[in-house]
Structures are given as C-alpha cells and as structure tokens.
Amino acid sequence: MKLLLTLFLSASALLALSNEAVALKSEAVMKGYKDSIADMQMTLINAAGQKKVRTMKMKVLEGEEEDKSLMEFLTPADVRGTKFLSYEHVNKDDDQWLYLPALKRVKRIASKNKSGAFMGSEFSYEDLSAFNPKKYHYEGEAEEGELNGKAVYIGSATPLSKYSGYTKLVNYVDKESFLIQKTEYFDRKKELLKIALFGEYKKLDGVYRIGKIEMKNIQNDKTTILIWSNEKIKNGLKSRDFHKRYLKK
C-alpha cells in the first residue's frame, strides 16, 4: 500500500506542471506567425457605460525574443496618421518613437516606465507588448482549476522590471490548448487592479492568434475592449519595414 501511494505521488509529481512550464507552453502555442498585419478596434467604455471607439492598423514582426511593431491610428480623425513604433528588448529598455503628423515630428519616448495608460484606455504599454516569459519570475507548480467550464492551470507571475505597474499577475491557462483565458493584474499596493479576458482565438496557418481582449479596471469601473480583425500572418515583412523612415510615410 505504501509502495502504491509512493508510486501515485511520484506519478502526480511527474504529471504536474510548474508555473514556468505553463508560461513557456503558452508562449510556444502563439509563436511562429513570423509577421502580422491586422486592423484593430479599441472601444473605451466609462463607468456610465458611454462608449468611444478608436481604430488602428497594426504591423508586427516576430523576433526570436524581441518583436518590432508599428501601429497607425486611423480614428478619431484628429489623431489620424499618428504612428507608434516599438522595438522590444529583453535585456534593455524598448526603443519607442511617436510620429505626430500635424507637426511632422518624430518624438522619442522614454519607454522604461511601461505602466502609463495607452491612448486613454485601460491597457498600459506593458499590457500590449508581446507575452514573454523571460520578463517574469515564476515559482512552484501551477494549480488546477476551472473557468467557465474549462479546465485551466492557474499560476502567478511576478514582473522582473521594477518599473512595471504590477506586483503580480495571475494567469488562467486552458489545460488543453495552453491559451491564456484570463489574467488578474495586481497593482503596486498589491490590490486587484484589472481583469483581462482573452477570447476569439483563431488558428491562422497553424498558429493561434488572439481575436479579442476585454480589460476591466476593477478600481475605476472602466472597460476597454480590443478586437483584432482582417489579420494576415506570414506576409513576408522584413526588419527594414519597421525602419523609422516608415513613421513619416
């Protein structure tokens, strides 16, 4: 009986996944798109339920660890043509520039503090950067649980950057597909700040892509919904398509 129990515990330990392993698998199922071009719609909903809609065009170049992205704002009309170029880095601050078409000015952004709100939304700049497990510290094994009838792994991650707006993220990851379903964000006071619900995943050319994120701020009762549409991957984009020259084009 003792031997049977030992064997059972050993098997359970072998089957259990660490938080880090879950994060690495989550990253792996979203990898391999090489590049992406998509339309984005961002709906800002205030506490009274009033909505404001913004639209953008997004290009992303997938790197081994460091992505490049170029976002162009299409609406509202007064920010049409504003562009945001970002070179993501793991070991140093991201390079970021903003193009202001009214002045024809390219402005450098100090990117270290990523906790700032993006375009008045409930997303911060760090929420919008690609998920990279190397930016977090993981401990222990993932818990098993259930979310909307789906079996999920539940695990926490601690941001490594002292400039992050969060002290902890709790991720809910589908046990079968390893796609992230939900994330809870805890602020610097270690209180729950926001909850993101991820959905409408679609498989393009064998790679999972996100279709919708609903970000609800628990503290101010505002919500932002981000929807991707018309996404195409593996377009043959190159690093030179993300040169600063394209901010002004």
Add this chain to the structure above:
Amino acid sequence: MRRLALSLVALSRLSADIELSGHFDLNTEAFPTRPDTKNKNAITATQTLEINYERDALTLFSKLYAQEAYYDITDDQQTERTFARVDELYAKYDFDYDSIKVGKSIEFWGALELRNIVDGFNPTELRNDLFSNDKLGVYNIAYSHYTDSGELSLITKVYEQEQKMAAYPYVYNFFPAFVNYDGTLKTEESSYRPSFFLKYSGSTETEYALDYAIIYENGYDSQRYFTTQTPSHLQPGVDFGKPTKFIQEAYIVNKIMTYDTLVVDTTLFKLEALYAKVDDNAYVGDYSHIALGVEHTLENFYESAALGLIAEYYRYDTYEDDKYNDKQLFETMQNDLFLGVRYSFNNENDTSIVGGGIFDLEYDEQAYYLSYESRVGESFKVAFDYNLIIPSTTDLTAYALLKKHQRLALNIAYHF
C-alpha cells in the same frame, strides 16, 4: 464605349487609393493688454485639406490651407491675413534602401519642446500669431539612403521663399505703424540659388539609447534680417517715426547643426546646437545658438494621468561686434530659461493642460502661457489658451516692440 468604361475603371481604382483628411477651425483671440491702436481681437476661420495617394512605392501628397480673417472682410483697414497656400505638393518614391522626393514640402528638425532652433528648413508664417507652428512649404529635391539604424540625406532647396507679414492693426505685427513691409525678399545671390543640406541621422543600440542628427548646410540662412530704404540703414531709436519701407534680406551661410535625444531611464536629455559662418555680409556676422533640455514624465501621477516636467535653456551669441546683434535680429531666445509642465489626463478625450514660463536672464523679460485641449464627441477638438508677455523696459527687444501683451484664445476645430 470600351475606352470610356476602361477610363471609369481606372478612375475608380485611383479614387479608391486617395485619402482625404483635414480640419476646419474657428479661432477667436482677445487681447486685454495691447497697444491702444492695435485690434483688440482677432477672429479667424481656417481650412486644411490633405490629399494622399499611395500605390506600391509611390506616394503623392498635397496639403492645402486657406484662412479668412474677420477684419479683412468687415473693415477697411486690412490686416492682410486672408489668404490661401499650397503648403505641400510632392511625389515620393521609396526603394528598398533609398527614397527620392520632389516638390514642395514641410520638414521638421529638432528635439526640444518650446522652440526648435535647428528647425529652419521652412520659413515660418508671419501672418499668424506669435505662438503658432505655422510653416511655409519650400520647393526641394531630396534623396535619402537608409542604413539599418540611420539615414543619409542630400536635400536641395531650389527657391528661397519670401515671408509676408500681417499688416499693422493686427497685434502680432511687431513693427511700428510707420513701417511698410510688403514681404519683399532681397537675396544675396539669385533667389533660385540652391541651398544644400547634407543630413546624417540615426539611433544607437547602447544601454542609454541616443537619437542623433547632424546637418551641414551651404546656402541661404533661416535667420534673416531687415534693412530700410529710407533711411538706408536700420538705426533703432534714431530714425524711428519716419515713413520707412522695410526689406527682408537673405544671406549665404555655411552652417553646422545637430539635434539629439538621449534616453536615461525615464528621462530624456535633449540638445540642439548650430554654428553659422556667414560669407562677408555687411550686417550679419558669424553666430551660434545652443539649447539644452530635460524632460521627465511621471506616469500615473494621479490615477492614470501623467505629469511631464520640462526644463530648457537657450543661448545665442554673435561674434562680430560691428554687425547686427540679437536684438536687431529679433532673436528672443538669446539667454532664456524655460520651465514647463504637461499634464495629460490619459482619458478617452485625450485632455491635456500645458503651462510654462520663459525667463529672459539678460533683458528681464518674461512670457507665461497656459493651454487646455480636449476632444468633444468624435470629431471636434476644443483648445483654450492664455498668454502673457512682460517685455523688457530697458532694451529694444522683439517683445518690447510688441509691448506688454495678454491674450485669451479659443479654438474649435472639426476634423474629418
């Protein structure tokens, strides 16, 4: 019939690639403090239309601007602020590592927030207010070669553009009533004498990233000066009061310029500098201008709002005592400190408040401003600002010519 059908198909394909955008603005300004003889307010309607056509590597772009001033329509005394301009009209072709652009265009060079001393490619519009960023398009041909992290450009400006000025009753006409300036520009050589700009810019991949740009110019300087026909030489304080025709003069210069931004953690350090070697001009000698700035942003300062703190210092020096000095060249930022704040609410209407003060450390002048801007609905933008200028009481500076000045302005814009 077939040709007509083909033409219609071609036209519909062309129009599908054309993007139109722009804005209509209504701007009202009141001047509670001003010289008594100048207009106490200004109401201006403006229209800006941008037409963009892109197909593969070809871009065709045009920006048109028109402005109507209330006093020009209703009053006998014209301020000459009603006009239309073609600001930009160019064709650009992008190759993989090169591009060529031909036509009339507006460029921006600079790193600082208050004033960009190296941003002299385009002359500024003198028919509008002192605080606007309105620039005139210039005819040029530009070739650029791109490396992984930078670009090398050779830009040839092919015509030297004149600068018209608003007429006397308008508050931002600096000259006294007896001065007549109709925008006449006298150039040292032909106005078609090309001005050459060689520009190298890039970004480093160091721990503290640096964006840098170095520009060499041979051609007409962005700084210009005025001479008079009657009397023949500008003598402030001596000849003032006599009817005088002013002429703007452009001279040849060899100039080296740089503008740079260094990112250190959450702070931006900025530099703009230039040195101009002037070719044997009777009025203007060699000069330099340098500006240093620092910008630090506190994210989530209050809820999701961000607070930007800005400090900048400007220094202008002339090196030939027998020629025009900063005052005669109307240079306002000769030894000035600027302290400013930018409060961005980071809300759905992109509301912001910007304020600051400019302190002249030599002539005891100050200028203060406060502005508020927000979106209303999806298409309207509203901006309100207040400006106060306290000029020197001891020196005949540009602000002293303007006299003590207060302005309240409201701008309502419809964007499409």
